[in-house]
Amino acid sequence: MSTFKSGFSLRKVTESRLFFPFVALALILLFDLIAVPGFFRISTRDGNLYGNLIDIVRNASTVSLLAIGMTLVIATGGVDLSVGAVMAIAASVAALLMNPYVLATELPPNIQEMMNDPYFTYQPLWVVILAALAVSIICGLWNGILVAYGRIQPMVATLILMTAGRGIAQLITNGVRIQIFYEPYAFIGQGWIILPFSLYLVAIVFAVAWLLTRKTAIGMFIESVGTNARSSFFSGIGEKKIKLLAYTFCGLTAGIAGLVASSNIKTSDAFNLGQTKELDAILAVVIGGTLMSGGRFSLLASIVGAWVIQAITTSMYAVGVPAFALQAIKAVVVIFVILLYSEQVKNFVQKVTAQKKEA
């Protein structure tokens, strides 16, 4: 964080979008430095890196992926509640294509023996991945059409898919948790190439989103639509197409997150996979400083937001806080972080400091 300061004035740094998320992250890590000896230890095994810090970024990869898509949607002034359900749908499609025994029709008779082979898959991996992503893109398109062309409020429009999506995912898998035996698929979430493979996925998706929004005019259009959709429309920005793009991209990232999550646990659990993940993703974006009302956004800050959430979880476990108590602590931290951003609190602090100066 110290390199961050060099070359900038202090004021510029504190006004940066990345300042608060990084401060929050630094505070949590500082807490770990004091409270948990050896928290920062990183070991190597077979040339791969392991350690608490790696764990944080690895476990945060699902939420990071969701947060990238969610940032764009929130920047247009919307919100996508369906990402958790889309994760489940994508995972169900993938699992079904690799291990379709729940359908129990038209299967080769020796299916049982084939399934014991870790390299058996019913469809090749690329078909599996493409199909899952195609389905999640369709989900995103559906949301986008409802929001942009149906003019339904985003929260309601995506609530429909959030409610129905989990039912659809269970319908796809016939309500059964499908186990995934295919080893190459497990690499998506569990593989390591020096760093966890899922981290590279996050980096790729981030790079694509960054290029799309910062190297073309799309990013500016998104911010413009989020700030004032009506005046964007009047100044000739295809407001609907921008929204459609944001929701479709969000669906795609949700699909990728679904693949990562399901390969992590080697199961497609249509009921539990991605449950409440939409809330984590929204929270990550809010911690990243993007306003829920839309407008300016920062993709990197959202990813840092995802890390903050995961860092809280990991360090609480490291301190020995039982899993059940975690939610309550998370809630308190969230409120604290949100209050940091609150205009009211800023004004209050300013008032207090001003009074001190007068006195």
Next chain:
Amino acid sequence: MIGRIRTLISNSQRFIPVAATALLALSAYGLGAAFYPGMRDPQVFFNLFRNNAYLLISAIGMTLVILTGGIDLSVSGVMALTTVAAAALLREGWNGWLVILTMLVMGMILGAVMGSFIAYMKVQPFIATLAGMWFARGMCFFISDDAIAIKDSRVYTILGQTRILIPGLSDPVAQTGDYVTIPAVVGLLLLAVVMYIAHYTRFGRTIYAIGGNEGRNEVSAQLMGLPVQTTKVLVYTFNGFCSALAGIALSIFVLSGHGLYANGAELDVIAAVVMGGTMLTGGEGYVFGTLFGVMIFGITQTLIQFNGSLSSWWTRIVIGVLMLIFIGVQSALSARKGRRRRAKGAGGPIMGVQRRRILTFGGVGVIVVVILSVILFNVIQPPTGDASTDSTPTAGSASCEFQPYRRDEAAALAEEGAVIVYERNGGPNCIDELYAIYPDGRIVGDNGETTVEREVPPEEVDRLLANIAEYGWFTDEMYNTWHTPCKQCYGYYLTVVYDGQEKTVRGVDGGTDAPADYWQVISLVKGIVPELPSTQ
């Protein structure tokens, strides 16, 4: 004459969403009654209130919150916290009334805190109540990891078991006939009170004034001198009260408390409010409509249970589709209103908007209907033959009794070497079936009259057992839940012997209390057992 009708229609246009919901609820019930004679039993209708009392209570509070343009995600968390805290206090020997009072105050405090954050700190309602939900759910597990049973509390027993008989449909002397329970009556009373508050008091008018128009109405209300922030805090406080009351209704219904109860209930509540015709932007809608929203929810569940061949997740899909339709209708109506307003003013150039919207919704609707009908056709196809022959005897057996659990027989079977003993009771046809699965792959089923047998490879039994164990059958995650099943619900008992461990877990479908994995296990077992002739 025609002119008078036209004015009547245009005057009552604001009631169209509510009327549509009511019509849909009634026609859905009518259709159900036509197809499934069991649904003609009036008690099935009253069970809608009985089983969904907690949903109704919570949805009433949520309606007010949504009318102000906010949202409250914490309801399910507060409900769960109420069940756990009440169960824990009752176990400590507290008086039941005192517990209820404490819980209500607790709910109000939680609501007030969240409301203050929203009103004075300008935290987004979504975020503030999300934090509230996490906090409440976390607190549940501070109190207890496991489900706590509510035993020997006189107050809870009275509240849960008193039957309020319906005049005309019951015999007051013999205390038999159709009835509702106290929580259902409390829900309806609350509905009446809140309807009065919303439509006939200053507070209610302020609520309507705050919501809508993307937050601009709130500014106008503020400029008009209305107590906007105070009203907001009060509304969230009231919703906290409603959540606690709903939690009490739930704990009376299931007679236990656990931190995972009512998981995801906030979505059901919001869906019910939306289906009831309240706009999520706020400012428009009727508290009365929420009643029908909840009823549609209950009727969907009832229909799916009566059908018997549809799985529980169809509830979610149907609710999603219904929401789409309702939101489409609302959106089209508001577009029409906007056009009229524009036409009255400077004359509207954007006439194409509505047509395009109708085209979008029409297109989307057609796609959904086609997909659904294809899926439904495939799903319903096989059992149709059974269902038609099956529903005839049910007509006469409307008064069938819930069969007791054949505990001794099950224990004897497990002693004899059966590794899985599975019993399913009740349902619209009052079945009572008991299956034993042996390690050698033999499966024997018995419904008191007929016996069936099936042979599967022993490995399949092994795999099933391993799967069940993997679902955490022998851990604390799998706990007993029980309430008196509603007439169309099934009660399940499943005993599993594996690796020298034996455990029986029971549950009732149609409730919200049993762990999700329990149903996964039940569906696994259902997949392997042969069908008895009397069931669907």
